Amino acid sequence: MNYLPNAFDTPVWYLVMPVCGAEGEFFNQKRYADILAARLNNDQHNALIKVEDYTFLPSAVHLMVREVALPLDMWWQPFMDAVLEQLNKQWPGGGLSWCDHTSERITNAEAFEHRINELLFLPVWKGLATDPLGYPYNSVNNRANIDL
Numbered sequence: 001m002n003y004l005p006n007a008f009d010t011p012v013w014y015l016v017m018p019v020c021g022a023e024g025e026f027f028n029q030k031r032y033a034d035i036l037a038a039r040l041n042n043d044q045h046n047a048l049i050k051v052e053d054y055t056f057l058p059s060a061v062h063l064m065v066r067e068v069a070l071p072l073d074m075w076w077q078p079f080m081d082a083v084l085e086q087l088n089k090q091w092p093g094g095g096l097s098w099c100d101h102t103s104e105r106i107t108n109a110e111a112f113e114h115r116i117n118e119l120l121f122l123p124v125w126k127g128l129a130t131d132p133l134g135y136p137y138n139s140v141n142n143r144a145n146i147d148l
Contacts, residue, residue, distance in 0.1 A: 011067045012052065012106040014115045017080065018060040020099035022091065027056035028137055035086045036061060037144040039079060044147050048075055051146055055119045056137035057126060062119055064106070072103060 019026060026032055033056055043049050046069075053064040067075070080098050088094035106112045123135035136143035 011072065012112065013063075013065050013067070013072050014104045014106055015063040015065060015076065015101070016060060016103075017063070017101045018099050019087070019096055021096040022059060025058045027061060028058050031090055032087060033137055033144045035090065036083055037146050039083050039086070041145075041147050043075070043079065051139075051148060053116055053119050053139045053148075054144070054146060055122050055135075055139070056144060057122060057128070062122065064112075064115060064119065076103070 027036065036056065040049075040051055040054075040063075044051060048068055048070045050066040050068055051063060052066055055062045065072075080101070084096060084098060088096050104115075106115060119138065120132045120140065123129040123138065124132055129135040132138070133140055135141065139146070139148055142148060
């Protein structure tokens with residue numbers, strides 16, 4: 001892929017957000033994926049961030065986001081808190097939490113392409129799909145209806 005000069009001057013981040021306290025399929029259920037999608041779409045509508053790519057695994061969210069109006073350190077924690085509050089309202093008994101979440105700044109085209117391919121193939125590597133194009137909760141199929 002060819003990128004415009006300065007394409008990575010605006011910070012791009014690869015975020016991994018595993019959830020603790022949920023068993024089995026979680027983010028692959030429409031009602032939980034909808035909570036994430038609604039918050040991401042709202043934050044994009046308000047120009048806080050831009051979602052470049054995503055994959056929702058059963059117990060973890062993988063996002064590639066670009067900073068817009070807010071730097072990651074101002075956006076991410078309030079985002080996680082708001083999503084977790086909504087998830088706990090829907091999850092029987094509540095008790096969900098984020099665990100071991102990580103962030104990595106993407107600084108060049110090679111790192112960007114590496115992470116995009118990882119997002120695409122994670123479901124295959126985890127045994128959730130035989131073909132990345134057949135996995136519903138990623139930016140290719142966009143079953144979560146995130147504005148990309």
